[in-house]
Structure formats: structure tokens, C-alpha cells
Amino acid sequence: MAGGGIAVGVAGARATQYEAKITPAVILICLIAASGGLLFGYDLGVTGGVASLDDFLSDFFPSVVRGKANAAQNPYCQYDSQLLQLWTSTMFIAGAVAGLIAALVTRRYGRRLTMVVGGLAFLIGTGLLAGAVHISMLFLGRVFLGIGVGFANQAVPLYLCEMAPHSIRGALNICFQLATTIGILAAQCINYGTSFITPWGWRLSLGLAGVPASMLFLGGLCLPDTPVSLIQRGHPDVGRKVLERIRGTKNVDAEFLDMHDAVELSKQGNWRKLFTRTHRPQLTAAVLIPFFQQFTGINAIMFYAPQIFNSLGSGKSSSLLSAVIIGAINCVATLIAIFTVDRFGRKKLFLEGGIQMIVAEIATGIVMAATFHTNQAKITNTAAVGVLVLICIFVSGFAWSWGPLGWLVPSEIHTIETRSAGQAITVSVNFLFSFVIGQAFLSMLCKMRFGVYFFFAFWVCLATIYTIFLLPETKGVPIEEMQLMWRTHWFWRRFVTTKQERCADHAPYTVDGKEAEMTQLPVKDRSPINSVDEGTGRKDGSNDHAA
Numbered sequence: 441m442a443g444g445g446i447a448v449g450v451a452g453a454r455a456t457q458y459e460a461k462i463t464p465a466v467i468l469i470c471l472i473a474a475s476g477g478l479l480f481g482y483d484l485g486v487t488g489g490v491a492s493l494d495d496f497l498s499d500f501f502p503s504v505v506r507g508k509a510n511a512a513q514n515p516y517c518q519y520d521s522q523l524l525q526l527w528t529s530t531m532f533i534a535g536a537v538a539g540l541i542a543a544l545v546t547r548r549y550g551r552r553l554t555m556v557v558g559g560l561a562f563l564i565g566t567g568l569l570a571g572a573v574h575i576s577m578l579f580l581g582r583v584f585l586g587i588g589v590g591f592a593n594q595a596v597p598l599y600l601c602e603m604a605p606h607s608i609r610g611a612l613n614i615c616f617q618l619a620t621t622i623g624i625l626a627a628q629c630i631n632y633g634t635s636f637i638t639p640w641g642w643r644l645s646l647g648l649a650g651v652p653a654s655m656l657f658l659g660g661l662c663l664p665d666t667p668v669s670l671i672q673r674g675h676p677d678v679g680r681k682v683l684e685r686i687r688g689t690k691n692v693d694a695e696f697l698d699m700h701d702a703v704e705l706s707k708q709g710n711w712r713k714l715f716t717r718t719h720r721p722q723l724t725a726a727v728l729i730p731f732f733q734q735f736t737g738i739n740a741i742m743f744y745a746p747q748i749f750n751s752l753g754s755g756k757s758s759s760l761l762s763a764v765i766i767g768a769i770n771c772v773a774t775l776i777a778i779f780t781v782d783r784f785g786r787k788k789l790f791l792e793g794g795i796q797m798i799v800a801e802i803a804t805g806i807v808m809a810a811t812f813h814t815n816q817a818k819i820t821n822t823a824a825v826g827v828l829v830l831i832c833i834f835v836s837g838f839a840w841s842w843g844p845l846g847w848l849v850p851s852e853i854h855t856i857e858t859r860s861a862g863q864a865i866t867v868s869v870n871f872l873f874s875f876v877i878g879q880a881f882l883s884m885l886c887k888m889r890f891g892v893y894f895f896f897a898f899w900v901c902l903a904t905i906y907t908i909f910l911l912p913e914t915k916g917v918p919i920e921e922m923q924l925m926w927r928t929h930w931f932w933r934r935f936v937t938t939k940q941e942r943c944a945d946h947a948p949y950t951v952d953g954k955e956a957e958m959t960q961l962p963v964k965d966r967s968p969i970n971s972v973d974e975g976t977g978r979k980d981g982s983n984d985h986a987a
């Protein structure tokens with residue numbers, strides 16, 4: 441889920457004693473989740489279709505219309521406009537910055553207020569876009585949407601995790617991603633429908649984002665803040681009352697105490713701790729997972745599917761229809777992830793999805809290279825269907841692996857103290873590289889042509905290698921035992937444990953880059969081992985790596 445499950449207080453020590461009913465408040469929370477995800481997805485999926493409409497392009501990007509007229513020279517370059525790409529990508533750069541600010545606001549002023557600000561920014565942005573009469577309004581509108589995305593994606597997942605009963609938090613995490621894919625699909629369907637309404641259909645496409653935006657804004661105004669946030673901000677009594685109300689019982693002692701402990705723990709550090717050596721595996725994952733997720737190339741498809749098919753010579757309607765098919769596959773495959781993620785585990789899904797994406801991308805590149813040349817106006821129908829099928833195979837591979845896991849895994853790997861900082865980094869890195877792809881893809885398509893698919897396949901190879909060797913399986917690992925998981929990992933243990941601990945466990949220890957024998961260790965590093973209690977097996981020696 442965007443923003444992931446920043447689960448302060450999740451799976452606390454007394455989790456088995458929690459009592460909770462499905463109350464109206466919980467149902468409302470799910471609706472909020474849906475509106476947050478829908479909005480994100482809608483604003484993500486709407487631009488591609490709108491930017492393929494001549495009515496819209498001739499009003500705001502006339503140079504692209506001229507470029508399309510010269511398409512016969514090199515069809516891959518029809519949409520190669522930095523300005524057009526900037527219109528799509530502005531939302532993400534604004535979101536990356538706003539997300540960092542939102543992390544502070546969420547902590548200091550609460551989750552609810554952050555959602556209200558997010559909803560308001562969405563409403564302003566939507567108004568500017570739907571009513572745009574000048575290109576500056578289009579850009580300003582996307583900046584406001586970016587602020588909305590940054591704030592909502594920071595606050596909504598937190599809100600969910602802290603309000604929802606313990607038992608459904610994991611499912612809610614993926615449901616946010618599912619809502620995102622539904623938002624993308626809704627935008628693609630609406631784009632298809634409004635393409636028949638000339639000349640203002642695009643205004644309807646952009647304006648309909650106002651529906652989930654109003655839900656988020658009003659939801660934020662009407663709902664209470666979370667108990668954790670209230671405790672954190674010095675209102676424990678109000679926090680307890682809210683907890684009793686949303687759980688539908690007065691018997692909330694265990695959960696309330698856990699929340700209290702979690703708040704205390706989270707005071708012990710956050711940003712600074714995340715940058716210490718012992719948190720290197722988490723920090724690496726917080727950065728690499730969203731980076732790799734974006735470099736699968738998914739957003740080349742989500743942002744620009746209509747342009748890709750248009751460049752291949754498909755007409756306006758069939759290009760928009762191809763986007764709808766891709767969006768539907770994305771949705772269904774995400775649903776499959778919900779049922780498989782806890783059965784097969786994260787690593788198997790990463791591996792299967794990764795291989796599927798690599799094969800599909802290489803095959804797409806080969807089909808394009810073989811069937812479409814720069815002096816050709818149109819790809820054959822068979823080849824176009826082949827490309828569509830391959831892109832669907834790629835998208836489904838993404839949607840049951842890197843799509844949801846790209847949010848779920850970073851939300852699971854942290855200790856409680858560093859979870860919210862880690863999550864803020866993940867969200868910002870994700871948006872930053874969504875921006876990069878949004879800004880670069882159409883130009884890359886123009887310069888690299890079919891080679892662009894090999895480029896992304898290369899990055900998926902690296903991503904898959906990372907998940908095989910450097911990512912431990914987090915399925916079923918209780919949140920309190922996460923640090924233990926890193927301590928037993930063949931590579932990361934050297935960051936998380938002391939030399940003495942590794943040596944006592946007969947773990948590889950290196951001298952001059954080579955694995956060393958125990959006797960090669962300096963005596964000072966060996967001595968604590970001698971103090972291992974024979975009876976209990978416990979070791980002496982403190983962690984010398986925390987910076």
C-alpha cells in the first residue's frame with residue numbers, strides 16, 4: 441500500500457488479549473482507505489488517456505499535435521515532449537516533497553488533520569485541472585494533486601493501521617494497493633467513455649477525481665483521530681475513549697497498554713536511528729524496494745499505454761481500450777496477490793513475478809524489433825495483439841508481486857522505533873522514481889525504441905537477484921522479531937551483530953576480504969566468546985556497530 445502499514449503499536453506484546461468487533465467506525469475506515477487508494481490510482485491513471493486526446497493536446501500542447509503530424513518519420517517519437525511528460529510527472533515530485541513534510545505534520549498534528557489537508561489539496565487540484573483555461577493551471581493543478589498524494593499516502597495508511605482491528609491490518613495493507621489499481625482502471629474506463637465527448641470530455645475525466653477527493657476530505661473532517669496519535673500528542677484519556685468506541689467494547693486495556701508502550705518506544709529514535717549501522721538492512725530495503733518497483737517499468741505502461749499503442753499506429757479508441765484491458769488485468773492480478781501472499785510467502789512471489797516480467801519485457805522488445813520499423817506507419821494487427829498480450833503478462837506479473845509487495849515488505853521490516861521514518865523514505869523514493877519514469881519514458885521510447893523494454897528487463901533482473909540474496913522472508917515473522925530475522929541473515933548479520941556474536945555462532949567473518957578462521961581474530965575480539973555461558977549458551981558482548 442502506498443505509505444504502507446506504518447504500524448505503530450501493531451502486534452504488541454498483548455495482542456492475543458485484544459477484543460474487537462466490526463463496528464460502523466471500522467467500516468468507515470475501510471471506506472476512507474478506499475477513497476485514499478482510489479484517488480491515488482485515479483490521478484495516476486488519468487493523464488495518459490487525456491494526453492492522447494487531440495482536443496486536449498491542441499489546446500495546451502500544440503507542439504505535440506505538430507509532432508504527431510510528422511509521425512511517419514519516426515512513430516516512436518510522436519509524443520516525445522518534455523513539457524507533456526512534465527505534466528504527468530509533476531504530481532510525483534510534488535508528492536515526494538509533500539510526503540516528507542506530511543511525515544512531520546502527521547506526528548505533530550495528527551493523522552486526521554493530515555488527511556483533511558490532503559483531501560483539500562486534492563479538491564483544489566481537481567478544480568484547477570477540470571477548469572483549466574491556461575497551461576499554468578494544468579501544472580498548478582498537478583502540483584496540488586501531488587500535495588494531496590503526499591499527505592494522503594502518508595496519513596491514510598497510518599490511520600488505517602492504527603484504527604483497524606489487529607486481525608485485518610495485513611489485508612488492509614494490500615487493499616490500499618487494490619484500491620489504487622481500481623482507481624487506475626476507473627480512470628482508464630472514464631477516459632475511454634469521455635473520448636467520445638468532444639471537445640470537453642477531458643474536463644470530465646479530470647474533474648471526476650473530485651468524488652473520492654470529497655470523500656477523503658469529509659471523512660477527515662468527521663472522523664476522530666487515532667488513539668495512538670492522541671496518546672502521542674498528550675491526550676491519553678480521549679485516546680482511550682476513541683479506542684473503546686471503535687472496538688465496540690470497554691475491555692480495551694491490553695490494546696491500550698500496547699499502544700502506550702509503542703508510543704514510548706517510538707520516542708526512542710526515528711530518523712537518526714534508521715541511519716545507524718545496525719539499521720542498514722532496513723534502510724537499504726526502504727530505498728531499494730521502491731526504486732526497483734519503479735524500474736520494473738510499470739509506470740511506463742500505467743502512464744503512457746495509450747501513447748504506446750498510438751505510436752504503433754492503433755487508433756484513438758483502440759489505444760484507450762488497450763489501456764482499459766491492461767488496467768483490468770492489473771486489478772485482477774492484485775486481487776490474486778491478496779490470497780497468495782500469506783500462503784506462498786513474499787520471496788516466491790517476488791521470484792515468480794520477476795521472471796514473468798523479464799520474459800514478457802524481452803519478448804515485447806523482440807516482437808517490436810521484428811515487426812515495427814521507424815518508416816512504418818502501423819504495426820500489423822496480429823503484432824499489436826501480441827504486444828498487448830505480452831504487456832498484460834508483464835502487468836499481471838507485477839501486480840501479484842512487486843505491486844503490493846513493494847509496499848507491504850518495506851512496512852514489515854522495521855523495528856517499531858524506525859518504522860515511520862522508514863516508511864516516509866519508501867514513499868518519497870517511490871514518488872521520486874515515479875517522477876523520473878514519468879518524465880523520461882516517452883523520450884526513452886523515442887531514442888531507444890524497442891530497446892527500452894530490454895532496459896527495464898535488465899533492472900528487473902537486478903531486482904530479482906536482490907530479492908533472492910538480500911531479502912529475508914518476512915511471511916509470518918511477528919513484528920517484534922524483525923531484528924532477529926536480520927541477525928540470522930547470511931549477509932546482513934555482519935551489520936546487525938557484533939564480531940563476537942558472529943564468531944560465537946560460527947558465522948563467516950572476514951579478514952582482508954576473505955573469510956577468516958576463528959583463530960585469525962584479534963584476541964580482543966575473541967575474548968568475549970570465552971565468556972559464553974556454557975550452560976545457557978548466552979554471550980557477553982555489546983553491539984559495537986550502532987553509530
Ligand SMILES: OC[C@H]1O[C@](O)(CO)[C@@H](O)[C@@H]1O
Nearest residue numbers: 442484620621739742770843
Ligand atoms: O498498479 C500499478 C501502480 O502501483 C504503484 O506501484 C503504486 O502502488 C504505482 O506506482 C503503479 O502505477
